[in-house]
Amino acid sequence: MLELLFTDYTIRTVALGAAILGCVSGALGTFAVLREQSLLGDAVSHAALPGIVLAYMLTSSKASIVLMLGAGVFGALATGLVLSVTSQTRIKFDTALGIALSVFFGFGLVLLTFMQKRPDANQAGLETFLFGQAAALVSSDVITMAVIGLCAMIVTAFFWKEFKIASFDPDFGKTLGLRMNFVQGVLMVLFVLAIVIGLEAVGVVLMSALLIGPAAAARQWTDRLSLMFVLAAIIGAASGVTGALISSTGSALPTGPIIVLCAGVFVAISLLFAPRRGLTWRWLREWRNGHRLRMEAVLLDLYALASQHERPDYPHEAAVLDLMAHPITGSARSLTALEDRGLVARVGETQWSLTQAGVARVDAIVADRFEGGAMHGGKSVAIRHDT
Amino acid sequence: MSDAGFAVDVRDVTVAYREKPVLWDIDLEVAPGVLMAVVGPNGAGKTTLIKAILGLIKPAAGEVLIHGRPYSQQRHRVAYVPQRGSVDWDFPTNVLDVVTMGLYGKLGWVRRPTKQHKAVALEALRKVNMEAFASRQISQLSGGQQQRVFLARALVQEADVYFMDEPFQGVDAVTERSIIELLRALRAEGKTVVVVHHDLQTVPEYFDSVLLLNVRRIASGPVEDVFTEENLRVTYGGRVGFVKFVRQQSGVDNA
Numbered sequence: 085m086l087e088l089l090f091t092d093y094t095i096r097t098v099a100l101g102a103a104i105l106g107c108v109s110g111a112l113g114t115f116a117v118l119r120e121q122s123l124l125g126d127a128v129s130h131a132a133l134p135g136i137v138l139a140y141m142l143t144s145s146k147a148s149i150v151l152m153l154g155a156g157v158f159g160a161l162a163t164g165l166v167l168s169v170t171s172q173t174r175i176k177f178d179t180a181l182g183i184a185l186s187v188f189f190g191f192g193l194v195l196l197t198f199m200q201k202r203p204d205a206n207q208a209g210l211e212t213f214l215f216g217q218a219a220a221l222v223s224s225d226v227i228t229m230a231v232i233g234l235c236a237m238i239v240t241a242f243f244w245k246e247f248k249i250a251s252f253d254p255d256f257g258k259t260l261g262l263r264m265n266f267v268q269g270v271l272m273v274l275f276v277l278a279i280v281i282g283l284e285a286v287g288v289v290l291m292s293a294l295l296i297g298p299a300a301a302a303r304q305w306t307d308r309l310s311l312m313f314v315l316a317a318i319i320g321a322a323s324g325v326t327g328a329l330i331s332s333t334g335s336a337l338p339t340g341p342i343i344v345l346c347a348g349v350f351v352a353i354s355l356l357f358a359p360r361r362g363l364t365w366r367w368l369r370e371w372r373n374g375h376r377l378r379m380e381a382v383l384l385d386l387y388a389l390a391s392q393h394e395r396p397d398y399p400h401e402a403a404v405l406d407l408m409a410h411p412i413t414g415s416a417r418s419l420t421a422l423e424d425r426g427l428v429a430r431v432g433e434t435q436w437s438l439t440q441a442g443v444a445r446v447d448a449i450v451a452d453r454f455e456g457g458a459m460h461g462g463k464s465v466a467i468r469h470d471t
Numbered sequence: 472m473s474d475a476g477f478a479v480d481v482r483d484v485t486v487a488y489r490e491k492p493v494l495w496d497i498d499l500e501v502a503p504g505v506l507m508a509v510v511g512p513n514g515a516g517k518t519t520l521i522k523a524i525l526g527l528i529k530p531a532a533g534e535v536l537i538h539g540r541p542y543s544q545q546r547h548r549v550a551y552v553p554q555r556g557s558v559d560w561d562f563p564t565n566v567l568d569v570v571t572m573g574l575y576g577k578l579g580w581v582r583r584p585t586k587q588h589k590a591v592a593l594e595a596l597r598k599v600n601m602e603a604f605a606s607r608q609i610s611q612l613s614g615g616q617q618q619r620v621f622l623a624r625a626l627v628q629e630a631d632v633y634f635m636d637e638p639f640q641g642v643d644a645v646t647e648r649s650i651i652e653l654l655r656a657l658r659a660e661g662k663t664v665v666v667v668h669h670d671l672q673t674v675p676e677y678f679d680s681v682l683l684l685n686v687r688r689i690a691s692g693p694v695e696d697v698f699t700e701e702n703l704r705v706t707y708g709g710r711v712g713f714v715k716f717v718r719q720q721s722g723v724d725n726a
Binding site for chain 1: 525546547553559562575576578580581610
């Protein structure tokens, strides 16, 4: 399949188109996700359907620029409607979104069905806008997408710091004299553009996933906005290309769902395996913390026992330590781990005693827990960083 | 630009959410170089007043003058410290970057911060004892550290008037002390600082001047004249036991 990418002209066009749309929507999705407006993209893409059909009805042209224009106008209309309903009435954002999405989409379906009943052979193919058909992309489509995408990227580069503050703290930005309403308007227009260029290949139903998925995945890997933006673009492009190739070479599978599944795989991998934020990482850290705390507990128990005798290295039965330890995990594994670290020593078959290093460690633990920050355990450390 | 008169002059400001007034006909005059507390029960409109002054909420009526001219012409002389909880601290950015945002107004549209701007931000971080945290991801900060980052962001604005919304909210005693020292240093430079404050006990110790607010302005002026049991009772709606307790704790006799 891969060699087709370099030899087959059609495949190359399709892959290039999918790469561009994935790249642009993934990158801009960064701001949608951070501004908690991910679902706005869903309303935009669904609302685009009547725009597409109406554009065709008015012009009888299926040129992508014409259909994109119709989609863009209706997408922007839906966005404006949702935002003004939210600000002018008591209806909440999610409700306004749900209403706009379903009403516009319903209207689109009505128009589409109406068109299909007409004796017009040329209209065939409009229904592919539902789930997308990357195989239908021709080089003029790709050029249109590239130009729009490039414009969107240039605008983003220009307004980078304005977009950042509008996403992090718009009220503060406003007090600085930066016109946040204008910035947010520009962002909305870019979201609409990102959606519109993907509609032909991905379809109105699932396009918003390409806005959300790559950005959500990218957030897992980095704590820097610029890096998140670039990573989201790369993940978006990778999902786009993979999905488009699978759907246009093998079966007649619709492209949208395949691309979205690819993006889903990236999201799943990121949620599971990203360092620090990933679930695996967190489980590992919790397990390590638990292990460390159990070890410290056994060490302190041993110290408590020893302090009833003259010598700190007075040996004690493992069975006694087991009784004092956590009822399920017991003390055996903690003791072995402590022995590896040279903090305790085995005496005979079943007895254990503190080493000198062990006593020193107990002093350190006690100092950290009780003298550093009253009885607040882990918080004591934070307080000392504070001062 | 004449600086005669008041640093902050709020005239007849009324704010209503739908039909219900949340601020009713507020007049407030703050002299330059004053450290003022805004005090009142929950829902009294303290945050709303700050936001109305800063144009974040559109008042139904009234006007705001900063050093004698409308706020819209004096933005660059005003700095704002919002409530800590008003932003998403999981935003992918670091401490230095957040502080640099205080300079975006001076930078104007499109221009990017340079090394000099970063140096200014770093200097502000030093003033709040946070320079060691410059490259720290903001989600890893404690509440007190977040608050100091916000203060540093306001410091780089080099304003004449500072509005702070609950800067002592959820910070430990050490941070509280360092913040109040910072506020006093600002006052020593002749700056005006207006602070939404929750802890009545510390009002006489920390502030020279106080506004008692409960939808209406109950009283405003120097702490020793205005911070009386009678005024507090009116502000807090007759919870006398509570008010008396506060008076005893703060060690201020009836005026």
